Amino acid sequence: MRIISISNNKGGVGKTTSAVNIAAALQIKGKKVCVIDLDHQAQATYHLGYNPKQIKKSIFDVLKGEISYEDILIDRNDMHLLPANQELKDIEFLPIPAKEFLLRDALESVNHYDFVIIDCPPSLGILTLNAMAYSKEILVPLQVQFLPFHGMYNLFEAVQMVKRRLNKHIDVTGIIGTMYNAKRAINREVIEETENRLPGKLFETLIRENVALQEAPSWGKTIFEYKAGSPGAEDYMNLTEEILQRE
Amino acid sequence: MRIISISNNKGGVGKTTSAVNIAAALQIKGKKVCVIDLDHQAQATYHLGYNPKQIKKSIFDVLKGEISYEDILIDRNDMHLLPANQELKDIEFLPIPAKEFLLRDALESVNHYDFVIIDCPPSLGILTLNAMAYSKEILVPLQVQFLPFHGMYNLFEAVQMVKRRLNKHIDVTGIIGTMYNAKRAINREVIEETENRLPGKLFETLIRENVALQEAPSWGKTIFEYKAGSPGAEDYMNLTEEILQRE
Numbered sequence: 102m103r104i105i106s107i108s109n110n111k112g113g114v115g116k117t118t119s120a121v122n123i124a125a126a127l128q129i130k131g132k133k134v135c136v137i138d139l140d141h142q143a144q145a146t147y148h149l150g151y152n153p154k155q156i157k158k159s160i161f162d163v164l165k166g167e168i169s170y171e172d173i174l175i176d177r178n179d180m181h182l183l184p185a186n187q188e189l190k191d192i193e194f195l196p197i198p199a200k201e202f203l204l205r206d207a208l209e210s211v212n213h214y215d216f217v218i219i220d221c222p223p224s225l226g227i228l229t230l231n232a233m234a235y236s237k238e239i240l241v242p243l244q245v246q247f248l249p250f251h252g253m254y255n256l257f258e259a260v261q262m263v264k265r266r267l268n269k270h271i272d273v274t275g276i277i278g279t280m281y282n283a284k285r286a287i288n289r290e291v292i293e294e295t296e297n298r299l300p301g302k303l304f305e306t307l308i309r310e311n312v313a314l315q316e317a318p319s320w321g322k323t324i325f326e327y328k329a330g331s332p333g334a335e336d337y338m339n340l341t342e343e344i345l346q347r348e
Numbered sequence: 349m350r351i352i353s354i355s356n357n358k359g360g361v362g363k364t365t366s367a368v369n370i371a372a373a374l375q376i377k378g379k380k381v382c383v384i385d386l387d388h389q390a391q392a393t394y395h396l397g398y399n400p401k402q403i404k405k406s407i408f409d410v411l412k413g414e415i416s417y418e419d420i421l422i423d424r425n426d427m428h429l430l431p432a433n434q435e436l437k438d439i440e441f442l443p444i445p446a447k448e449f450l451l452r453d454a455l456e457s458v459n460h461y462d463f464v465i466i467d468c469p470p471s472l473g474i475l476t477l478n479a480m481a482y483s484k485e486i487l488v489p490l491q492v493q494f495l496p497f498h499g500m501y502n503l504f505e506a507v508q509m510v511k512r513r514l515n516k517h518i519d520v521t522g523i524i525g526t527m528y529n530a531k532r533a534i535n536r537e538v539i540e541e542t543e544n545r546l547p548g549k550l551f552e553t554l555i556r557e558n559v560a561l562q563e564a565p566s567w568g569k570t571i572f573e574y575k576a577g578s579p580g581a582e583d584y585m586n587l588t589e590e591i592l593q594r595e
């Protein structure tokens with residue numbers, strides 16, 4: 102079972118879009134997949150078509166140890182989702198020691214998926230630490246622009262800290278270039294810069310800027326359900342094939 | 349003195365881009381401005397041309413009460429900046445009571461600016477609470493797309509909580525539509541939806557998608573220094589005129 106966190110503390114880089122569409126592509130390729138929404142904004146939950154305000158029990162209740170993950174599990178055409186709601190923001194105030202391991206402990210018995218994909222919030226706080234303490238791999242979506250590029254260093258330093266203190270098996274499997282537009286010099290420059298500074302980490306497949314990726318969540322659909330022939334669908338399928346090869 | 353937080357817990361919506369370019373437009377209009385970078389990713393510090401790794405003492409040291417804001421103040425062609433560096437992420441672990449008021453208490457004596465503009469991180473944690481406890485106004489950049497639109501509700505609920513518990517004077521002055529492309533139906537739909545659900549909040553000026561806004565930070569420049577005639581410069585100047593009228 103591959104457990105992958107989709108993480109970058111820089112905001113708006115395509116974490117949720119990547120988590121949902123990679124999970125969907127893996128499912129199309131016959132893999133059994135579970136998506137975990139670890140963002141109190143519950144954007145992956147929205148993207149997949151569920152209203153977080155209607156979610157009574159969420160991953161927060163599982164983290165608190167009050168219920169089992171099976172009690173909140175949503176079966177969406179065979180893709181499983183552990184949804185979030187707004188209460189998740191209260192995790193900071195839980196008076197429980199070793200909070201970083203709440204997710205790992207809650208899902209200890211889970212081993213019947215091929216892939217578990219975790220959508221993380223834009224921060225390095227307790228929710229992201231929970232994801233990294235439980236995961237074996239990290240995928241880092243990078244919006245190929247200047248400000249997001251410079252936001253990435255904090256992440257790599259944080260991963261080293263997680264490796265030392267919480268989970269020695271964790272590593273960054275790769276960086277996903279997102280919202281790429283070949284006509285923009287700044288996009289090409291950031292790709293080059295990333296390859297120079299972090300050789301071999303960037304996936305060959307770049308996710309092109311594609312408005313269909315913005316429209317799909319408003320219908321509660323993955324890109325494959327919304328517009329199978331779009332550049333977004335093509336890119337996420339190619340990317341997923343690379344992920345399958347980079348075990 | 350107008351104290352304005354630029355806040356939205358949704359990531360990548362244009363908070364830093366707005367904070368820097370509104371401050372620059374205010375300066376061009378003859379206002380005395382101070383920018384406070386309250387994000388541990390120090391993106392406003394970068395955008396204005398300073399490398400956070402070279403910043404020895406930052407806003408974090410001021411919040412801890414160890415030094416005065418004057419000890420970290422950078423005078424950038426008459427715009428003042430209180431820079432951030434990565435240490436700011438450790439604020440969560442400070443064992444100081446009533447941490448929400450650290451910024452307000454540290455800047456109590458400051459009253460010689462026309463505007464103080466605070467760039468907030470993509471969260472509703474302790475740094476954003478500090479900004480809101482100190483500010484009188486909030487500007488909410490909204491990337492006019494589906495997922496960011498749904499991330500906004502948490503913010504408005506949080507503002508009500510701040511108003512009850514930390515600062516009864518705070519209010520959302522307005523919502524800034526960002527990365528607008530008139531050719532995209534999803535952009536127009538989200539504008540309409542925002543006007544329906546939150547009448548009168550959206551500024552008339554929409555910030556159009558403009559690659560110059562992405563390029564400017566890589567030169568450490570505001571949009572006015574980088575490309576004065578660009579759509580980005582025009583939009584941020586028009587927006588700032590609206591802000592001056594909405595006191």
Ligand SMILES: Nc1ncnc2c1ncn2[C@@H]1O[C@H](COP(=O)(O)OP(=O)(O)OP(=O)(O)O)[C@@H](O)[C@H]1O
Nearest residue numbers: 112113114115116117118223280310311315359493
């Ligand atoms: N390749 C793409 N082309 C066009 N739009 C995209 C692309 N990828 C993502 N988007 C849009 O950009 C916005 C930000 O993406 P998304 O919400 O996935 O980022 P995120 O990193 O999860 O944000 P947050 O930091 O708030 O969690 C969304 O409106 C999304 O629809």
Ligand SMILES: Nc1ncnc2c1ncn2[C@@H]1O[C@H](COP(=O)(O)OP(=O)(O)OP(=O)(O)O)[C@@H](O)[C@H]1O
Nearest residue numbers: 112246359360361362363364365470527557558562
């Ligand atoms: N109107 C625009 N047109 C094109 N690109 C833009 C525009 N506004 C911002 N950007 C770019 O979009 C990216 C995200 O913007 P920015 O970093 O300002 O958002 P943010 O809300 O501060 O992000 P975070 O949540 O990480 O703090 C940056 O690369 C920025 O250069």
Ligand SMILES: [Mg+2]
Nearest residue numbers: 116117140144
């Ligand atoms: Mg997200």
Ligand SMILES: [Mg+2]
Nearest residue numbers: 363364387391
């Ligand atoms: Mg920012």
